[in-house]
Amino acid sequence: MPRRHMHVTDAADAPLRAALRELRGQLEIPDHFPPTAQAEAESAARAPRIPAGDGAVATEHTLEDATDLPLFTIDPPGSRDLDQALFLSRRSGPPGSGTGGGGFRVHYAIADVASFVTPGGALDAEAHHRVTTLYFPDERVPLHPPVLSEGAASLLPDQDRPAVLWQLDLDPHGELTDVSVRRALVRSRARLDYAGVQRVLDDKTAEEPLALLRDIGLLREGLEIARGGISLSVPEQHIIELEHTGHYTLEYRAPLPAYGWNAQISLLTGMAAAELMLASGTGILRTLPSPKLSTSPPSSRLRSNRGDPHDQGESPSRIGSVARLRITARALGVDWPHHTSYAALIRSLDPSRATHAAFLQECTALLRGACYTVFDGTPPQPSETVHAAVAAPYAHATAPLRRLVDRYTSELCLAASAGEEPADWVRAALPALSREMELGAQRAHHIERACVDLVEAAVLRDRVGEVFEGLIVDIQEQDPTQGTIHLYDPAVIGHVETTPDGPPLSLGHPLRVRLTAANPGHEPVHFTPA
DSSP: SSSSSEESSSSSHHHHHHHHHHHHHTTOOSSSOHHHHHHHHHHHSSSSEEOOTTTOEEOGGSBBBBSSSSSEEEOOOOOOOOOEEEEEOOOOTTSSSSSSTTOOOEEEEOOOOGGTTTTSHHHHHHHHOOOOEEEEEEEEEOOOOOIIIIITTTTBTTTTEEEEEEEEEEOTSSSSEEEEEEEEEEEEEEEEEEHHHHHHTTTTOOHHHHHHHHHHHHHHHHHHHHOOOOOOOEEEEEEESTTSSSOOOEEOOOHHHHHHHHEEEEEHHHHHHHHHHHHTTTTEEEEEEOOOOOOOOOOOOOOTTTTTTTTTSSSSSSHHHHHHHHHHHHHOOOOOOOSSSSHHHHOOOOOTTTTHHHHHHHHHHGGGTEEEEEEESOOOOGGGGTTTTEEEOOOOSSSTBBHHHHHHHHHHHHHHHTOOOOOOHHHHHHHHHHHHHHHHHHHHHHHHHHHHHHHHHHHGGTTTTOOOEEEEEEEOOOOOEEEEEEEEEOOEEEEEEOTTOOOOOOOOOOEEEEEEEEETTEEEEEEOOO
């Protein structure tokens, strides 16, 4: 899923939309599926082939019938690629313990993509080529053909669908006590959106299965804090055209609390998936080394990663990333005392404030060291299994319509829960899957970076020659006359360069700069000292 959520809603013939279409052409983003893959998808949509173990194939008629579960989905308005549906209930406790004294039960249905994609087929090959759904501010480029991702495989309401059905039992404090995974036929009863869910939760008119979203979400958030995890509440960045003039401004929209509570259910499932795979000895985890959150002042020189879309590793250092964030916080007026931890700072921010929203966007830089860890036979050492932001082992498990690896996670967890060996096609794909996912993540980051550059140029296009105030947040290691500046207003980041024989830039220092270039789709924003 994208780290920076950007959305544009202007007319199809507006300048920014045209520039985005041109960008997709430049990046050679596919606008259709190969005929053989499309044909396979259409055939599978009519007659899914449901894996039944030992290479056998079942049908929807032989699946366990779980259509009595009144599942519901929660997604942005208009979404049709629905990966997850849930139903929440209370478990009865011992006599005298009171209502709900036994904790909670989460039923979580995940789209069963393996029932529609034949291993080794043309559709499978195309999914391994695409790896992930690609997100642009105006549209998305899907991992699977819409006939599946927005049709037969999607958990749309009032439709029977094959699914991977998780049952997660929690104690009264929200801790996971038991988990099982099985294939089943499910039927979602309602397609809800976050604003509607938040409204009925706030006015206390939600029925219990939905009201429990807040209760369980809050408990899980508390447990996350206790274990040292961090959930970034990254606002969506809307690009607004001013009265159809071709002039744009940026507006941040903070995610609703219901979004975070729903995300906690997904996070819970990803953590359960990781533990199942670790116990079975075969799996693929999403891991992230712990950043060294130094409280000392940042070093005087950092290399900018902004210009290198393929730089997803630790260079120059994780310390550099945190130091850069401290400088960015200064640029945006975000108070970050040296005695305050990164986790405590994140929890103190208000995503509805523009400066805090901009800072949260930049915090996604600390996720760049994330990778996929594959194991088969011998689980990795505990220190090699943790995702630092989750503060626990974690796996991508809940978005198989939009992310390749989740299909394999589902199959591995189904086998682990049943005490069986994974299917041969799953095990055979694992050695290459980590690299495929990492290359896909690099490509998505490259696209995201290009979109940000384009949008920032669109916002400043008519202000070339103006002078702005900002703070130097990066300096190129080999040439200190070049670096990156974060403007105070608008919250735009751009390249700044002095003359070749000019004075070096000073990291972390304020600077007045003049905008010299901003050409959407052709040239990102560029500044020189004023």
